[in-house]
Amino acid sequence: MLRILIADDHEMVRKGIRELIQDHPGWDVCGEAGDGLTALELALKERPDIAILDISLPLLNGVAATRRLVHECPRTRVLLYTMLDDEESVTNGLAAGARGYVLKTDSAEHLTSAISALGANRPFFSSLVSEILLETVNHRKRSRLDSFTDRELQVAQLIAEGNSNKATARTLGISIKTVESHRASAMRKAGVHTAPELVRFAIKHKLIQA
Structure with missing residues (x-):
């Protein structure tokens, strides 16, 4: 079966x-x-x-x-x-x-x-x-997402979907401090500095839909 x-x-x-x-x-x-x-x-x-x-x-x-x-x-x-x-x-x-x-x-x-x-x-x-x-196959560009850890991807998606740090921490079962750390790392790897920029990055890289 x-x-x-x-x-x-x-x-x-x-x-x-x-x-x-x-x-x-x-x-x-x-x-x-x-x-x-x-x-x-x-x-x-x-x-x-x-x-x-x-x-x-x-x-x-x-x-x-x-x-x-x-x-x-x-x-x-x-x-x-x-x-x-x-x-x-x-x-x-x-x-x-x-x-x-x-x-x-x-x-x-x-x-x-x-x-x-x-x-x-x-x-x-x-x-x-x-x-x-x-x-x-012969000329694939390396995606920025390749450098993200699994947890950074989760946090970036949840934040881009409009969740607060507190809500994200509750959803993932981790501390707010840990969320803040992953969020900062994800934003650094994405090359963005604000939440709206993170949303645009997430849409561009198909983490969320517009």
Whole structure:
């Protein structure tokens, strides 16, 4: 039995993926989440074979969640299922450790094929994503996000989403002082000095959506 976790902040998208999985013999949904933190918690508990993540997840985006999953659940293969088809999103997602990348504009057959491929421990990319990879493989620019730690990514996203230091500390279960330290480090690495600048950086690098 192939055990699959679904994470998307839109209920109708989760419903569509769930029905596709339930219609396939030998596949089972072991958990669903509407945000990245919940998805990570479920993955650590359920240890799914495959985690299907949207990139634009609240609280912890799909790229950051992928980095955590690859480190903490190495047997779980991550499939990014998203509307984002730009070079930055694709390269960041794959650099984080995703084994598959499918666009929501692709057909349901693409998603089925991707799940089958990852279930057999093979990578899968939609045709447009493959083209982006071919164009960038020899001249990819290093992303500023590559230098961020996982915690710095979490803090930067939560702050950019409008959370205060206190709310961020409560969400992550850490002290306000620790949040302030991670926030300062993230802003330094991003090359910004104010909260509005951090928001613009987060939007540009797909940590949050505009």
